[in-house]
Amino acid sequence: MVQVKPEETKQVKGMTLRRDPLREECFQVVHSDAEMHEWPGMTPTSMRERLHRHMNNETGAIEIAAQCLVDFPDAPWELRMHLARQCWDESRHVAALYRRLREIGGRKGEFPISNFEWSITCMLDSLAARLALQNRTFEAGELDLLGQLPAKWREVGDERTPEVLESILSDEITHVRFANQWVKRMVQEDRRLLLKIAMAVRFLSAVTAAVAPKEGELSPVGVVFTAPKDRVPQVNIEDRRHAEFSDDEIEQFLRQSGYQSIMTAGSEG
Amino acid sequence: MGLSVQVRAENVGTFRFIHVFLMETLARWVPNTREMEVKVLFGRHVWDLAQQADALGKRTYELRAPLQFSLRPIERYAKFLEEFAITAPTPQKIAGFYDVVLPGLAARYQRYLASTDRLLDEPTVRVMERILDEFTRMQSDCRALRDELPQLRLNDREWTARLAELEAADSDIVAHRATAAVA
Numbered sequence: 001m002v003q004v005k006p007e008e009t010k011q012v013k014g015m016t017l018r019r020d021p022l023r024e025e026c027f028q029v030v031h032s033d034a035e036m037h038e039w040p041g042m043t044p045t046s047m048r049e050r051l052h053r054h055m056n057n058e059t060g061a062i063e064i065a066a067q068c069l070v071d072f073p074d075a076p077w078e079l080r081m082h083l084a085r086q087c088w089d090e091s092r093h094v095a096a097l098y099r100r101l102r103e104i105g106g107r108k109g110e111f112p113i114s115n116f117e118w119s120i121t122c123m124l125d126s127l128a129a130r131l132a133l134q135n136r137t138f139e140a141g142e143l144d145l146l147g148q149l150p151a152k153w154r155e156v157g158d159e160r161t162p163e164v165l166e167s168i169l170s171d172e173i174t175h176v177r178f179a180n181q182w183v184k185r186m187v188q189e190d191r192r193l194l195l196k197i198a199m200a201v202r203f204l205s206a207v208t209a210a211v212a213p214k215e216g217e218l219s220p221v222g223v224v225f226t227a228p229k230d231r232v233p234q235v236n237i238e239d240r241r242h243a244e245f246s247d248d249e250i251e252q253f254l255r256q257s258g259y260q261s262i263m264t265a266g267s268e269g
Numbered sequence: 270m271g272l273s274v275q276v277r278a279e280n281v282g283t284f285r286f287i288h289v290f291l292m293e294t295l296a297r298w299v300p301n302t303r304e305m306e307v308k309v310l311f312g313r314h315v316w317d318l319a320q321q322a323d324a325l326g327k328r329t330y331e332l333r334a335p336l337q338f339s340l341r342p343i344e345r346y347a348k349f350l351e352e353f354a355i356t357a358p359t360p361q362k363i364a365g366f367y368d369v370v371l372p373g374l375a376a377r378y379q380r381y382l383a384s385t386d387r388l389l390d391e392p393t394v395r396v397m398e399r400i401l402d403e404f405t406r407m408q409s410d411c412r413a414l415r416d417e418l419p420q421l422r423l424n425d426r427e428w429t430a431r432l433a434e435l436e437a438a439d440s441d442i443v444a445h446r447a448t449a450a451v452a
Contacts, residue, residue: 021300059305062312066296069315073293077326077337084292084319087299091312094305108305118300 026109135179271386
């Protein structure tokens with residue numbers, strides 16, 4: 001079991017989180033999404049910020065998979081191979097997004113970045129819980145996002161970025177799938193892990209609530225934050241199925257998400 | 270005369286140990302390195318090292334040792350690896366890994382290939398030849414990055430030479446076992 005030392009942590013709004021991984025001086029690291037500079041629409045600035053944010057999220061994904069290899073040396077070799085493969089995939093994603101960012105005139109450090117996923121996931125002391133949060137929650141959320149984003153880019157006449165995003169999507173399905181397979185297997189072997197996973201989900205909810213902006217508050221770029229109830233994501237059912245979420249799990253997720261705009265098989269992305 | 274099956278298994282198991290150790294070293298360095306492009310380089314090579322360890326670990330099973338058998342090398346080499354793994358500055362990490370550790374390991378593979386019976390031990394030979402090709406690609410990836418970002422070059426030749434000396438201190442790093450069983 002991994003014990004995170006106090007010097008490896010940071011305090012954010014009363015929550016103890018894992019200290020940020022190292023970043024170059026050019027980056028301004030913030031501690032919550034509310035501090036990010038998210039412009040609405042698809043203006044040139046907004047497009048660069050989207051790619052910049054995504055690039056840092058993928059960097060975080062390499063770091064989380066890599067840290068799992070370090071923290072859990074006794075995990076089954078087959079699972080470690082999946083994590084090592086994930087390091088490669090996420091590295092290619094960073095390189096592809098950085099290439100595209102430069103093509104549209106962006107640069108590293110142009111916008112603030114946040115290492116939210118790392119700071120939460122790497123506090124967890126079991127591999128099952130980390131896979132449940134990073135791969136089955138955050139990356140599964142990325143499946144939903146990547147299911148709808150290519151269309152947004154095409155609407156503004158960009159064909160190149162959707163190509164990058166669709167390639168990333170297919171890799172992410174693989175990461176969610178192996179986590180689904182292994183979490184189920186690990187829980188079958190040790191039912192106590194269910195408690196660890198439940199505690200991890202509760203921890204995520206607590207941190208999310210602590211750092212969430214208040215309704216009506218303005219973002220750093222002057223946009224009014226919407227209430228969580230109005231932020232219903234599109235759910236990429238087809239790719240969640242590819243990633244081996246069961247129909248029951250998808251149904252449960254849809255119910256939690258508010259059902260509003262369901263992406264049916266074969267629509268966007 | 271070639272190498273006995275037991276000696277081959279011990280050698281392959283030792284190489285596997287080193288590949289897993291290096292995979293973990295690069296993995297540890299990913300969050301602890303500032304430069305994004307270097308994180309990408311290490312992240313790519315974590316997978317190469319894992320695949321190489323996997324191929325070696327499958328071969329150990331064919332040599333009457335357990336599947337994915339690893340054998341810790343002799344103490345001095347193991348200590349060398351452990352001390353190298355705590356290297357902090359990025360240019361040293363890169364120079365140490367790509368200019369010293371990989372070439373040192375390649376030389377050890379070449380020595381093994383020169384001493385084994387290439388027909389009787391052909392499956393091991395194939396695995397090692399593939400690894401050597403991949404080392405060349407990994408070093409070429411590193412060269413391309415240092416061409417793009419010259420600040421990652423290490424100008425301290427003494428540091429590299431000292432590390433190379435430590436790496437090469439023992440020509441045989443296999444902790445040979447007395448009994449026939451290598452498990």
